[in-house]
Amino acid sequence: MNVTIIGGGNLGTALALGLKDAYPGHSITVTKRRVEQITYLMDQGIAVSTDNIASVEKAEVVILAIKPYQIAKVLKEIDEKLRGKIVVSLATGVGLEEMRKSISSNCKIGRAMPNTALRLRQSLTCMVMAEGTEDNARQKVNSIFEAVGEVIWIDEKLFDAATVLGACGIAYVMRFIRGMMQGGIQIGFDADTALKIASQTVLGASTILKEEGTHPESEVDKVTTPRGCTIAGLNEMEHQGFSSALIKGIQYSFAEIENMKQPE
Numbered sequence: 001m002n003v004t005i006i007g008g009g010n011l012g013t014a015l016a017l018g019l020k021d022a023y024p025g026h027s028i029t030v031t032k033r034r035v036e037q038i039t040y041l042m043d044q045g046i047a048v049s050t051d052n053i054a055s056v057e058k059a060e061v062v063i064l065a066i067k068p069y070q071i072a073k074v075l076k077e078i079d080e081k082l083r084g085k086i087v088v089s090l091a092t093g094v095g096l097e098e099m100r101k102s103i104s105s106n107c108k109i110g111r112a113m114p115n116t117a118l119r120l121r122q123s124l125t126c127m128v129m130a131e132g133t134e135d136n137a138r139q140k141v142n143s144i145f146e147a148v149g150e151v152i153w154i155d156e157k158l159f160d161a162a163t164v165l166g167a168c169g170i171a172y173v174m175r176f177i178r179g180m181m182q183g184g185i186q187i188g189f190d191a192d193t194a195l196k197i198a199s200q201t202v203l204g205a206s207t208i209l210k211e212e213g214t215h216p217e218s219e220v221d222k223v224t225t226p227r228g229c230t231i232a233g234l235n236e237m238e239h240q241g242f243s244s245a246l247i248k249g250i251q252y253s254f255a256e257i258e259n260m261k262q263p264e
């Protein structure tokens with residue numbers, strides 16, 4: 001497959017590297033105005049360019065890894081070369097209908113919402129393609145994002161929710177781990193050991209859920225002995241608003257998505 005990624009920033013470069021790793025045979029180009037910042041990609045066999053139009057012309061699949069407010073401008077710039085191609089946007093808050101307004105060519109469009117774990121090929125990517133897109137195109141896009149983690153297909157109306165839970169979710173979990181570390185240091189561990197214990201414990205907990213398909217609360221039951229220290233700590237966390245803070249934070253993030261469409 002010949003893939004062009006427009007926008008060689010955090011996500012664009014990580015996707016290019018993950019994809020090249022999984023499919024060394026794919027031909028990948030990443031574009032960026034300050035292309036000198038990503039010439040290191042060439043060592044991995046990834047082409048870099050400042051020329052969006054020429055890079056789109058040779059591609060079968062075009063991925064837009066630019067900021068939401070840049071989508072319309074870049075789509076108009078590459079429009080004439082998009083005929084018959086697949087275009088997938090990673091931008092937060094820009095819907096398929098809005099993308100279509102900037103495109104006159106007959107092409108297939110979709111959206112993908114990965115998270116930054118794609119650089120270690122551990123993303124969870126939510127995907128949607130416009131109604132009527134053939135299975136063949138869906139499979140191609142699916143294989144690109146499966147190269148950097150897991151893929152789930154969702155209804156477009158859930159895309160902002162997917163952004164919050166999956167993409168912002170990385171930050172929520174990082175803050176949780178930092179909180180565990182701070183508690184661990186207070187009860188005696190040095191920072192490095194506390195981080196190791198906290199991060200491996202989070203990995204272990206999510207591996208249990210993924211591998212065994214159990215419900216989180218049934219796993220809590222397994223470690224909360226009556227009158228024990230785990231339930232005492234958990235209940236105190238809930239008295240202090242633990243779950244409530246998380247739920248409210250998720251709602252706040254969700255309400256802010258509209259603002260991300262504005263230029264910085």
Ligand SMILES: NC(=O)c1ccc[n+]([C@@H]2O[C@H](COP(=O)([O-])OP(=O)(O)OC[C@H]3O[C@@H](n4cnc5c(N)ncnc54)[C@H](OP(=O)(O)O)[C@@H]3O)[C@@H](O)[C@H]2O)c1
Nearest residue numbers: 007008009010011032033034065066067068090091092167
């Ligand atoms: N970060 C996340 O966790 C996350 C998760 C899911 C989705 N997203 C979405 O993914 C998109 C990219 O996010 P990011 O974090 O990778 O942003 P980023 O690091 O700012 O990358 C955007 C890149 O686009 C390049 N660019 C800007 N205009 C361009 C143009 N006309 N042609 C070619 N390249 C251009 C910029 O470089 P130059 O200025 O040098 O051109 C920059 O490197 C955003 O829309 C974001 O909403 C992000």
